[in-house]
Amino acid sequence: DAGVTQSPTHLIKTRGQHVTLRCSPISGHKSVSWYQQVLGQGPQFIFQYYEKEERGRGNFPDRFSARQFPNYSSELNVNALLLGDSALYLCASSLAGGSAAGYGYTFGSGTRLTVV
Amino acid sequence: GNSVTQMEGPVTLSEEAFLTINCTYTATGYPSLFWYVQYPGEGLQLLLKATKADDKGSNKGFEATYRKETTSFHLEKGSVQVSDSAVYFCALSDLQGAQKLVFGQGTRLTINP
Numbered sequence: 395d396a397g398v399t400q401s402p403t404h405l406i407k408t409r410g411q412h413v414t415l416r417c418s419p420i421s422g423h424k425s426v427s428w429y430q431q432v433l434g435q436g437p438q439f440i441f442q443y444y445e446k447e448e449r450g451r452g453n454f455p456d457r458f459s460a461r462q463f464p465n466y467s468s469e470l471n472v473n474a475l476l477l478g479d480s481a482l483y484l485c486a487s488s489l490a491g492g493s494a495a496g497y498g499y500t501f502g503s504g505t506r507l508t509v510v
Numbered sequence: 511g512n513s514v515t516q517m518e519g520p521v522t523l524s525e526e527a528f529l530t531i532n533c534t535y536t537a538t539g540y541p542s543l544f545w546y547v548q549y550p551g552e553g554l555q556l557l558l559k560a561t562k563a564d565d566k567g568s569n570k571g572f573e574a575t576y577r578k579e580t581t582s583f584h585l586e587k588g589s590v591q592v593s594d595s596a597v598y599f600c601a602l603s604d605l606q607g608a609q610k611l612v613f614g615q616g617t618r619l620t621i622n623p
Contacts, residue, residue: 427610429611434616435615436514437599437611437613439611442609450609450610486554486611499556499611501553502553503552
């Protein structure tokens with residue numbers, strides 16, 4: 395079975411541009427979460443979606459947005475890119491949208507975004 | 511808010527040495543606790559988890575016990591291998607508001623042959 399798949403794997407963008415990152419969850423998983431991992435730090439929560447509805451949002455500016463599609467895949471959009479947005483963006487899927495207790499999350503390999 | 515503090519790295523050990531990576535947490539309620547591992551150039555892999563006090567999670571020779579009284583979840587392995595070289599993250603599930611994982615800063619482990 396395919397795991398969590400993310401595309402693209404690497405991306406270079408210029409300051410001020412817009413970027414769209416994509417994620418396909420494990421088959422049967424209805425919850426998708428996005429995390430930002432800056433080099434040398436732990437991942438930081440950006441969004442969680444469950445059944446196409448936003449269930450949670452981390453402390454990120456409005457330049458960050460996301461959505462989940464009927465097939466449970468998801469997109470993360472970032473507008474007006476800043477140098478500080480350079481990071482590994484991780485997508486995680488889970489069976490349920492509730493507490494992570496007992497389920498954990500399965501992570502994809504991430505999209506490495508470099509803003510120049 | 512909820513937080514996780516990990517032992518600062520990097521940690522360098524010889525093969526077959528005993529490993530401990532300390533993790534303590536601050537949380538409201540009784541979160542689930544996790545250890546994730548990240549190999550170079552890859553995403554995070556769930557290593558083990560514990561969902562309630564005194565539970566012991568184990569996988570691939572690694573163990574961690576959920577200690578409510580000391581708010582700790584230290585990772586241990588009796589005999590490390592070169593292939594264990596990676597970055598290890600302790601995390602908890604935030605039970606309030608957004609259902610998210612809160613991670614520590616990570617501990618880089620290098621095992622020398």
